[in-house]
Amino acid sequence: MTAGWSRREWLTVIGSLGVGNVAFQRALAATAAQMPSEGITPEMVKNAEWIAGISLSDSQRRAVANRLTASLRQLRQLRDTAVGYEVPPALVFTPVPGQAHGTGERGQVQPSPLSEPVRRPKSDTELAYLPVYQLAELLRTRQVSSVELTRLYLDRLRRYDPALLCVVTLMEDLALRQAEQADKEIAAGRYRGPLHGIPWVAKDLIAYPGYRTTWGAEPFREQRLEQKATVAVRLEEAGAVLLAKTSLGALAQGDQWFGGQTRNPWNPKQGSSGSSAGTAAAVAAGLAAFGLGSETLGSIISPSARCGVTGLRPTFGRVSRFGCMPLAWSLDKIGPMARCAEDCALILAAIHGADPQDPTTVTRPFHWPGKKPLRELRVGYFEEKGLATAETDLKVLRSLGVRLVPIRLPWRLASALVGIILEAEAAAAFDDLTRSGVQTGIGNWAITFRRARFHTAVDYLRAQRLRTLLLRQMQEVFETIDLYVGGNDLAIANLTGHPTICLPNGFTSAGTPTAITFTGPLFGETDLLALARAYQEATGHHRRRPPEEKWLPIEKEKTPPEKEKPPLEKEKTPLEKK
Template identity: 45%
Template structure:
């Protein structure tokens, strides 16, 4: 028997049958009384108006047939919405960036970082604060500086400069001093945990920290205190890193405005730091932390790095576990480092990558860091269309020099033709609107969207409300189109390990496909950093880091770092 038909030819309601079967199960839900008046609240005119919103056209007879089932569907979905679903709970559908036929790294991970020598002469605090992790690590291991000294220095700088930058949500001083003292004891005893041991860092304030508030940058979560640490926080603690601060993010991971105001760029205090990893970007550029952790759904690592001149790595989707991080878009959220050097990104990724048994999107794919290999064997593409689209003359001059530096370093750059994001592909970012509305359904239901600081047409309250109107079949259609885009991207990159491009040129494309991107500085226009990007094959962070490392060694850090008064 098909389609719920009874032996006598009568129609049996599929949902009624399923509800009867489910009655044997014990499910704890908040009950909601259903009255005849409530069931009759939806009229045929209401249904017709709703269908116009979703761009569906059905005949009068079809609408009449639908109406009783639509009333029942509304009741059923209300019951679903009343279930106790915690923020961040992963749905039973998963995105996989991998496309069949695309090779993945295999074998054992290799980790052979460079070995900087601790400076022979003393470094003044203003210079010490801006040293890369690799140098701080060498100094700590040689006991030229202690973790307690570094931690006290960064805590002092966080207090001193936060009034200008507004980048600190919570100073974690008690925890930091405890971790720093432990690091010093272990280092003195010869128990070296690795290159992050004793190095102070800052966490974007959407990573859960046990017993320390995690606000998501939003007033409704201002007093939220998680009972556990995020996986990334746990792993950095195991690596010996010292958490000195929870850093600001634009509310619910958009922009640079949070419940205390706008996080500012240390290069230009009249500008925001961009977002949503606004605090990590500003604090790292201003020398307030050794490194920081950001997240990206659609530009939230790349954009603050562009504004602040920091180096950032957005790993492959499924490289770093998101367990214990605020969920905005399950199929697009990624976690990665923001630093002051390319190698620092590799050191941090090595500590935080790999499955944790909880985030089921994370693959057990090896990550290797062998900078001594340089550019050997790498096939590098050139996004000619992206560079040709640059209209700013200062930026064009910087990019011409940057590409020349790469070629002189041995890179053979060949044109790559990437998928166009025109037409329906341009609409795929609406996936975030729908998933975000689902992720914050309880906030919507409780009427707390009104508590968010920004209430314009392009801010979350309005975006989430609109997201609730997208039909399920349209969400599935977007994901089907996205899979098609993944296949096109796989074909475009088949002959390349990575490609070079200006910032933002392929930002939407690569966030949808899940490819990793490294962003680093190529030059300056006055006090404005000009950045360049390297995007790699899936799980080939090693390739883009090697290219970026060679580029950085040739270029240095043009313009240095911003000094605040």
């Protein structure tokens, strides 16, 4: 029944069953390919028992060998059936068991009251660095047009991208069309809200028809997807103007992509971290008013910290991932990256809510501004050695009137759990790459994908069961607090789906930003953003700008890339880094 199988086919199916180590698998595959009539033998099973973590008797080995031989035929059928990258598994993770799906109340949102009227700055550079909520007021009162603002950002993208390497595709024609439409609507009194006419950038795993969606990886460099990501649809409905697709580390890891390494505007000799590398760099450098990033395990928080922008990773299920590259279905999240917490609130208001095309999504109320007084907030902090919250941050929080409560988080298993779950899901998402032998142009993923094929299904599901226990433990933590500050919680909070916001809290002696995080309960973004906003108003760290003069020497060594022609033209010239 298995006659004609190649050595590679045997290696593939045996590896997926978690049988033996790499050296053993190669020998096993060679033997099985030469003796196809025997299939898996009891001796092969014996040699594989160590990875399964069990010990079998001779009779048990014979029984398992027979079943594995049958499983090989089943796996062959599965692998012969094509599955697109856009197809998720039938199983859906939810951080709140029993939560209601579908539509519901979205909540009431409006910009926070302005302390004083907004006037157009004297210079274009100052204008480029204004936060969204101030740009919105300038657009609403027609002190600046969307076309003018869009041209300013397009010029800055062209000028500074050779130094920062943050742009994959410049979408000038689309942006100008959207900006012209926004100006017409605003002039006619059809104002859509605070994002109307505001230019933004999209991490290049967010699909937009007519333009490349490269995932930062060489094998997908010319990929064009016909679907439009739900987050892009919702921002268009809010009147926002899409400027460009920004870089991400290959397949959403790090800041190295096929165009080079995206740079930190505060120190161009340093990478911008990842994987939302280009969005963070573009926002920090005043090349766009805001952007969208994604996070599986730190990809919004890490580049936000490195580049000194304000990044919000929303509650899992709060924002649709439809049309966005899948890496780990039960971990991926899409969120805003902007100049301040106020901006993140306005962006979240536009993109959140249930989407029939993403079964993990729900609609839960999001109100802004928050009405709860800060003095009623119980804020957890850490006293443990190596994790202790900085006294300077605690001093600011005390001045805001919050109640500080020492806490501990359930650290023990988080790193192990997220490693098993992320690797298994990512390897499944990109199974075609592994089976076709792709090893270059995808960063460090090749070895990770191969390693993950040795995780058993039993161990993956056990990790998910332990994740359920972690969800319950975090629920207990939030019974005594409303949110917490700091904590080395990337693994924990990404596993449990809790929202986190990252913002600058100072600068090093070298002039690069440092960061602070606040983490809240599930769907608790209102209080989270309110405290972050108050912190920013009290400190002002987010108002500092990176030194543009540091980019110019690098800029002169580069040749500015071409823009991409509009999608309706037959000839399209991608913007690429040579």
